[in-house]
Amino acid sequence: MTARFELPAELNIYSALETRDALLAWASEQAAKGPEFLEVSASHVQEVDGAGLQLLAALSHMDPPWRLVQASEAFCTACRSLGLTDWIDPRYLQGA
Numbered sequence: 631m632t633a634r635f636e637l638p639a640e641l642n643i644y645s646a647l648e649t650r651d652a653l654l655a656w657a658s659e660q661a662a663k664g665p666e667f668l669e670v671s672a673s674h675v676q677e678v679d680g681a682g683l684q685l686l687a688a689l690s691h692m693d694p695p696w697r698l699v700q701a702s703e704a705f706c707t708a709c710r711s712l713g714l715t716d717w718i719d720p721r722y723l724q725g726a
Contacts, residue, residue: 668697699716
């Protein structure tokens, strides 16, 4: 079982650099363990902008692939607004 990465409450341009560094370090550590996919949780995200979503888009170009396992309403709304509905697939979201 892979450890989850919990996105911060503010997933925006102001937290993008810090979140990116933590996300990449975590992804590298998890990838070394050989999981089928990486689990990312956005359950605590209250504010999100394009910069925050770009971090996840960049993660999409890495192996192994990632999937969202929990999401706040704010995160889901942002994804729907930008046409990223594949990220909030109810087959993977817990409690969706």
